[in-house]
Amino acid sequence: MDISYIINELGEDRENYFNAVAPPIIQTSNFIFNTVADMRSALQDEYSTYLYSRGKNPTVDILAKKLAALDGAEDCLVFNSGAAAIFAAVLANVKSGDHIISVKEPYAWANKMFTEILPRFGVTTTFIDGTDINNFEAAKTNTTTLIYLESPNSWSYALQDLKAIAAFAGQHNIITICDNSYCTSIYQRPIELGIDLSLQSATKYISGHSDTIAGVLSGSSKMIERIFKSEYNNIGSGIQPFNAWLLLRGLRTLPLRLEKITASTNTVLTYLKSNKKVEDVFFPFDDTFPQQKLAKQQMSSACGLITIILRDIDLPGIEKFCEGLKHFKLAVSWGGYESLIIPRCAGVTTNNFNGLIKEHRMLRLYIGLEDAAYLINDLETAFAAIT
Numbered sequence: 001m002d003i004s005y006i007i008n009e010l011g012e013d014r015e016n017y018f019n020a021v022a023p024p025i026i027q028t029s030n031f032i033f034n035t036v037a038d039m040r041s042a043l044q045d046e047y048s049t050y051l052y053s054r055g056k057n058p059t060v061d062i063l064a065k066k067l068a069a070l071d072g073a074e075d076c077l078v079f080n081s082g083a084a085a086i087f088a089a090v091l092a093n094v095k096s097g098d099h100i101i102s103v104k105e106p107y108a109w110a111n112k113m114f115t116e117i118l119p120r121f122g123v124t125t126t127f128i129d130g131t132d133i134n135n136f137e138a139a140k141t142n143t144t145t146l147i148y149l150e151s152p153n154s155w156s157y158a159l160q161d162l163k164a165i166a167a168f169a170g171q172h173n174i175i176t177i178c179d180n181s182y183c184t185s186i187y188q189r190p191i192e193l194g195i196d197l198s199l200q201s202a203t204k205y206i207s208g209h210s211d212t213i214a215g216v217l218s219g220s221s222k223m224i225e226r227i228f229k230s231e232y233n234n235i236g237s238g239i240q241p242f243n244a245w246l247l248l249r250g251l252r253t254l255p256l257r258l259e260k261i262t263a264s265t266n267t268v269l270t271y272l273k274s275n276k277k278v279e280d281v282f283f284p285f286d287d288t289f290p291q292q293k294l295a296k297q298q299m300s301s302a303c304g305l306i307t308i309i310l311r312d313i314d315l316p317g318i319e320k321f322c323e324g325l326k327h328f329k330l331a332v333s334w335g336g337y338e339s340l341i342i343p344r345c346a347g348v349t350t351n352n353f354n355g356l357i358k359e360h361r362m363l364r365l366y367i368g369l370e371d372a373a374y375l376i377n378d379l380e381t382a383f384a385a386i387t
C-alpha cells in the first residue's frame with residue numbers, strides 16, 4: 001500500500017462526517033443501541049463494535065488502521081503510552097514459570113518490568129548482548145516463551161538481526177517483540193522481517209510536536225484481538241480520542257519531518273565528527289559504526305539521535321556544555337520539533353561521577369526541525385566554552 005494513501009486516506013470515511021477533510025474527535029465514553037439484541041451482540045464481541053471507549057472508538061480506529069498499514073501488520077492497538085504498549089505486549093505472552101530473553105539495557109521501563117514486576121509473578125528474564133545471534137541460542141531454556149528486542153537501542157544504537165532472530169524464535173515457538181521507536185515504520189518494519197509484535201512510542205516521531213504521550217502495538221489480527229480482549233481492556237490504557245486525533249494530525253507530516261531530520265542529522269553528524277572536543281560519535285548509518293552493514297540491511301534510513309562522548313573529563317565542563325546550548329533544550333524524550341540534549345551524567349549522582357568512565361561523558365543529541373546551520377552555531381558556542 002502506498003504510504004501517501006495510508007496517511008491521507010486509509011480509514012477515513014468522510015461521507016460519514018459531512019465530508020469534513022479532518023476527521024472528527026468522537027469524544028464519547030459510550031455508544032447507544034436501538035435493541036437489546038444489538039446490545040447483547042456487542043457485549044459478546046466488543047472487538048467488532050462500538051460499545052465503550054475503553055475498547056473501540058471511531059477516531060482511534062481511523063488512526064489504528066493507518067498505523068497497522070504503515071507497519072505492514074494486520075492490526076494494531078493504540079495505547080495511552082509506549083510504556084503501556086510494552087506492558088500489554090509482554091504480559092499477554094507470559095505466565096508464571098516462563099522465561100524471557102531480553103536485549104540488555106532495553107528502554108528503562110521495560111527494564112523495570114523485567115527486573116522488578118515480573119519476578120513477583122514467577123517470570124524471569126535473562127539479559128543478553130543482542131548483537132550476536134549466538135547469545136540467544138545460549139540463553140534459551142526449555143521455558144523460554146518470549147524474546148524482547150529493541151533495535152536500534154536509543155542510546156548505543158546496538159542492533160539485532162531481526163530476520164535471523166525471528167527465524168530462530170519461530171523454530172522454538174517463541175514469541176518475538178521489537179521496540180521500533182527509533183526507526184518508526186517509515187524506516188524499519190519488524191513485522192515484515194518476521195517479528196510477531198512491533199511496538200513504538202508514538203510520543204516520539206508520530207506525534208512529532210511534543211504534546212502527546214502514546215504507544216502503538218502491531219501484529220497479527222489473532223494476536224491483537226486476543227490482547228484487546230484481555231490486557232488492553234483490562235489495563236484500560238487505550239489512547240483517548242483527542243490524543244488519537246493529535247496523532248492523526250502528526251502522521252500527515254511524518255515522512256516530511258523525517259526527511260528534514262535525516263538531512264539535518266547528517267550535517268550535524270559531519271560537524272561533530274570534525275570537532276576535536278568530541279572523542280567519539282555513535283550513529284547507526286555512520287561508516288565507523290560497527291553494525292553499519294546490518295543497519296543498512298534492515299533499516300531504510302536512520303536519523304534524529306546522535307550520541308557523542310566529550311573529551312572533557314570534568315563534570316563542571318560537561319554541565320557547562322549542556323547549559324551553554326541555547327537551542328538544544330535540556331530535556332528527556334525526542335521526536336518533536338525541538339532539538340534536545342540529555343547527558344548520561346544527569347543519571348549519575350555527583351559523588352559517583354567518574355570522568356574516566358567513557359559512558360559518564362556521553363551526551364545524546366536529538367536533531368529537531370530547526371535548520372542544521374542554526375543548530376551547529378549553537379553547538380559551536382557551547383564547545384567554545386569548554387576545554
Ligand SMILES: *Cc1c(COP(=O)(O)O)cnc(C)c1O
Binds near residue numbers: 179
Ligand atoms: C520513549 C520510549 C518508550 C516509551 O514510550 P512512552 O510513550 O514514553 O511511554 C519506549 N521505548 C523507547 C525506545 C522509547 O524511547
